[in-house]
């Protein structure tokens with residue numbers, strides 16, 4: 001058995017966004033030291049880390065110095081060059097290992113891996129040329145979605161094609177690059193399962209989470225998803241099989257479409273904690289970030305028990321359009337927790353923070369969290385008595 005890396009040790013994180021920040025908070029709570037490396041400074045993760053290194057991912061001298069100063073390296077951002085993961089792995093373990101990054105950072109490789117291993121995926125065709133796209137459209141039909149194979153997230157690098165005539169414009173808009181064409185799935189809802197797997201191969205999940213997106217960006221997640229037990233069992237089984245097949249040590253999220261005829265199709269994998277799992281910070285015994293710390297350090301995994309139904313609402317930069325959100329009003333909702341990522345530039349579509357609500361049911365939690373988010377846009381803080389009226393009965397109790 002590999003010797004565990006114990007509290008007091010230094011953990012390196014590649015990437016410095018909000019996922020790194022929440023990882024660093026969990027790691028420091030457990031007494032670890034955290035070093036981050038990314039091309040930016042004063043970053044969400046760097047602000048709470050012990051050491052923030054500013055260097056390009058392909059500056060291999062800086063990367064090697066970073067690796068030499070820590071005992072294990074993990075990442076919060078999968079678009080790190082393979083050469084970087086390889087250079088680190090010569091010095092300290094990288095968890096999950098570089099091969100997981102290699103597969104999941106490219107949609108063609110990821111979907112081919114899933115298809116090859118018998119996992120249900122959205123119908124797709126690889127596209128490199130305009131004629132590939134035209135024949136893929138013949139096969140898959142319209143509507144379809146053309147996606148760049150690399151560096152895509154939150155709907156970036158995607159174009160919806162509703163007729164064959166749009167092929168050339170869509171291709172020129174994204175290309176020339178590796179792409180995939182996917183059939184547009186007519187889904188009932190979107191679901192995700194976050195799984196953590198330790199050094200000993202034991203894996204745990206947080207159940208099925210229900211996700212709704214707005215303009216291709218996650219908007220609200222609720223847990224439990226309240227899907228039929230057969231769907232829940234199937235989604236969890238697939239997620240565990242994926243994490244096993246990829247031999248992940250760490251956290252991985254499987255995003256699904258549940259089609260109107262009851263089939264689960266994998267949309268995407270994320271080999272790290274995921275936005276839909278942020279609610280585990282407030283709602284579960286062990287959060288996805290603490291679990292990433294435990295997994296990459298070789299500690300036993302913690303309980304994933306959900307303490308109460310929960311909902312998470314993202315706070316995008318759009319909320320700042322007319323000035324600073326009304327934090328006082330938002331914090332007046334007693335069952336709601338505020339998480340901000342320390343980003344100073346609120347751009348439209350940029351994830352600046354999130355709110356989590358706990359309540360008696362997922363529907364109540366969703367109502368509460370979206371009401372609190374709406375209150376952030378109010379101009380004046382309402383009197384506390386008014387706010388309490390607007391809460392579900394179970395939440396009418398000030399902390």
Ligand code: AMP
Nearest residue numbers: 145153154155182183184185213216268
């Ligand atoms: P992605 O970046 O691929 O996860 O896409 C972001 C969001 O766009 C998804 O969560 C869906 O809401 C939507 N989307 C992406 N691909 C498809 C598809 N093939 N069919 C229907 N909706 C999709």
